[in-house]
Amino acid sequence: DQQVKQNSPSLSVQEGRISILNCDYTNSMFDYFLWYKKYPAEGPTFLISISSIKDKNEDGRFTVFLNKSAKHLSLHIVPSQPGDSAVYFCPRPTSGTYKYIFGTGTRLKVLA
């Protein structure tokens, strides 16, 4: 089973506060995890990744956390900015390939 679940379809956060986006996965055989964001009328943009041997990766305002025992991935954005308003995806590759399965995403709205 290679489903990706983003259980929150939308999230609203005040500018300057922390945004936390979550993904749950069922297959433990992946060696990396990724986050993409997508603005309307644009293609998805790679944001940040994490190796399965790590539990945290940080890049500026963006930090990804991996909890392997819970099969849970989260993206923290702090401080959130209005320009972060987008749809965020945690796509998963099908086994042994680079073909990605995208879930429904989480629409983040950062309020000024």
Place this chain on the structure above:
Amino acid sequence: SAVISQKPSRDICQRGTSLTIQCQVDSQVTMMFWYRQQPGQSLTLIATANQGSEATYESGFVIDKFPISRPNLTFSTLTVSNMSPEDSSIYLCSVGSREQYFGPGTRLTVL
């Protein structure tokens, strides 16, 4: 990273016609993918187009409906054939492996 362009950016087509979408990359890449995003839906992979081999299609997509060409390592085309309103979508190409880079998309409306 790679810079990807797509043509056309959008089009409105009549039922029964075909449209060819172009994807151009600024560097040579081995793997290229075509996705579709139907209104209100997430991205769905149509096919993988690797240079020098036939495109491989995902379940629910067939070559007769979505023929793909990959003549070199920087270019690919996807044709949407015999279009119906259900084909109205955004079509995107992507390149890369673990980290993929997407084109801006082609917004297709079929009347």
